[in-house]
Amino acid sequence: MLERITKEFFQTGKSFNGFLESGTEDEQERFRLYYERLGKKLSPEDYRIELTYPVHLLLFATTWCWDSKTNVPVLVRIAENSPNISLKIVNKDYYPFLIDKINGGEKVPQLLIFSKDFFYLDRWVERPTSGYRLYADVRKEYGWDKSVSDAFLKDYRKRFLKQQKELAIDLIHEIKTLLLRADAIQAATARFFQ
Numbered sequence: 001m002l003e004r005i006t007k008e009f010f011q012t013g014k015s016f017n018g019f020l021e022s023g024t025e026d027e028q029e030r031f032r033l034y035y036e037r038l039g040k041k042l043s044p045e046d047y048r049i050e051l052t053y054p055v056h057l058l059l060f061a062t063t064w065c066w067d068s069k070t071n072v073p074v075l076v077r078i079a080e081n082s083p084n085i086s087l088k089i090v091n092k093d094y095y096p097f098l099i100d101k102i103n104g105g106e107k108v109p110q111l112l113i114f115s116k117d118f119f120y121l122d123r124w125v126e127r128p129t130s131g132y133r134l135y136a137d138v139r140k141e142y143g144w145d146k147s148v149s150d151a152f153l154k155d156y157r158k159r160f161l162k163q164q165k166e167l168a169i170d171l172i173h174e175i176k177t178l179l180l181r182a183d184a185i186q187a188a189t190a191r192f193f194q
Contacts, residue, residue, distance in 0.1 A: 002112075002120050004097075004098055005058060005098065005112065005114075005118075005120075006118065007056075007118050010056055010058055010088055010114070010118070011088070012088075012090075013058060013059075013088025013089055013090045014088065014089050014090070014091075015088075015089070016031075016035075016072075016073075016076045016089065018089075019061065019063070019072075019089035019090075019091060020032070020063065022063055022091045022093075022094075023063025023064070024063070027063040027064060027069070028063070030069050031063070031069055031072065031073060034069055034070055034073045034164075035073035035076065035077070037164065038073050038074060038077055038164075038168055039077070041164070041165045041168065042077075042165065042168060042169070042172075044077075044080075044081045045081075046169070046172065047074075047077040047078045047080070047081040047082065047172060048078075048081045048082050049078060049082040049085070049172075049175070049176050049179050049180075050082070050083070051082070051083070051084040051085065051179060051180075051182075051183045052084070052183055052186075052187060053084065053115070053116055053182075053183055053186040053187065054084045054085075054086065054116040055084065055085055055086075055113055055114065055115065055116070055121070055179060055182050055183070055186075056086050056088075056113075056114040056115075056116070056118065057075070057079060057085060057086065057087045057088070057111055057112070057113060057114075058087075058088055058090065058111070058112045058114065059072065059075060059087060059088070059089045059090070059109055059110070059111050059112075060089075060090050060091075060092040060095070060098065060099055060108055060109060060110045060111075060112075061089055061090075061091065061092060061108050061109040061110075062091060062092050062093055062108050063091065065108050065109070066157065067108065067109060067126050067127050067131075068108055068109045070127075070160065070164070070167075071109055071126075071127060071128075071131075071171060072089070072109055074168045074171045074172065075087065075109070075111060075171075075175065076089075078172060078175055085179070092106065092108050092110075107125050107126045108126065109125075109126065110123060110124070110125050110126070111123065111124040111125075111175070113178060113179065113182050115182070115185075115186050115189075116186070119189075121181075121182040121185055121186075122178050122181065122182055124174065124175060124178055127167075127171075128167055128170040128171040128174050129170065129174065130163075130166070130167055130170040131160070131167050131170070131171075134156070134159060134160060134163065134167070135156060138152060138155055138156040138159060139152070141155075142155070
């Protein structure tokens with residue numbers, strides 16, 4: 001997969017608004033709603049991550065996916081408020097062969113982190129750890145039977161929205177940890193200084 005992601009491919013990625021154009025009006029509205037909500041719950045400084053070296057973030061997402069709708073706006077706000085971060089978004093539905101399967105599924109969103117010269121550094125997948133914990137807790141209550149799927153999703157999403165600010169903060173911390181690690185890797189890599 002990674003050998004197909006070049007600087008040229010990265011440049012074909014879209015901005016947030018460009019990515020949204022691939023979705024329905026309802027999907028676009030939902031993304032914008034979460035984006036605006038996050039702007040009211042957290043300040044630009046909450047999203048800011050200071051890096052010494054530039055990084056390129058390539059985000060695979062879909063317009064129909066709940067985790068994309070709720071997490072992509074956080075990632076966009078991080079990129080908007082942080083120097084040395086360039087973000088491009090690719091609709092996974094157009095490039096399914098570029099996504100690594102995780103536990104048998106094509107999990108989105110997937111954020112790939114590249115150095116300034118497009119050396120792969122790290123990856124983040126789907127939701128923050130606290131989001132996985134929330135999902136698992138609700139799953140324990142409902143189980144995996146298909147007959148409870150609608151009730152499970154409704155309850156999970158309701159609980160998610162009640163905790164949206166805390167989950168966004170957790171996501172910011174996870175991304176910050178990954179990006180500071182990427183910054184340190186670049187600082188410790190001789191090829192950047194030759």
